[in-house]
Amino acid sequence: MDRVDRALLSLLQEDSRQTADKLGEELGLSRSAVTRRIQKLTQTGIIAREVAILDDIVRGTRITAIVNVQFDRHAPGEADRFRRAIRALPEVQLFVEITGASDALLLVSVRDMDHFNVFAEELASMSLVRRYETSFIKRTLKFTTAVPLE
Numbered sequence: 733m734d735r736v737d738r739a740l741l742s743l744l745q746e747d748s749r750q751t752a753d754k755l756g757e758e759l760g761l762s763r764s765a766v767t768r769r770i771q772k773l774t775q776t777g778i779i780a781r782e783v784a785i786l787d788d789i790v791r792g793t794r795i796t797a798i799v800n801v802q803f804d805r806h807a808p809g810e811a812d813r814f815r816r817a818i819r820a821l822p823e824v825q826l827f828v829e830i831t832g833a834s835d836a837l838l839l840v841s842v843r844d845m846d847h848f849n850v851f852a853e854e855l856a857s858m859s860l861v862r863r864y865e866t867s868f869i870k871r872t873l874k875f876t877t878a879v880p881l882e
Contacts, residue, residue, distance in 0.1 A: 733778065736761070738881040740769055741778070745878035748782045785877065795848055796841050796869040800834035801855070804862040814860045823851050834865070 736759060743755055752763040752770070759766065773779045803811075818827050818838065826839035842848045848866075855864055 733773075737769060737773060737778075740766065741773065742878070742881050744770070744779070783877075788872075791841075792843075794841050794843055795845065796839070796872075797848065798867045798869065799838040799840055799855070800865045800867075801836040801838065802833065802862045802864070803835040803860050805860070806835075807860070810860045814858055817858060821851070821854070823847075 739759055740755060743750060743758055752766040755761075756763050756766045761769075770779070803814075814836075815827075818824055818836070823840050823842050824838050825841050826837070828837050829835060830837050840848070840851060842851055852864070852866070855861060
């Protein structure tokens, strides 16, 4: 991946719907050169997928929470079952294993507090979960999926 690929990826992260002509103008490349580079970046897996990020108006008044999960023990088989179960929950937007006092962090989106309570009961019933702590998001001040490419 060269400097031009990194610049192209930065532009695509801002708006992947830009035309090859527009991207070519920004990068000083022809439409076909841009198209070839995008195809190569996609075929090699550097571009993993393209998604639509919804505006707050469409998402409505959903509740978003950050949930820190602490495990009761670190048993490999149970950890695998926990990972599969969490990945299968549609409310979970982000699931990462972390270091520190907690073992996992979840970003959860639910329609209301009743929905969150159902989610929390399901989480608490998992054998590996010792405890969880929830912080509800009051206001999103910055959100991006873009990775800085120097």
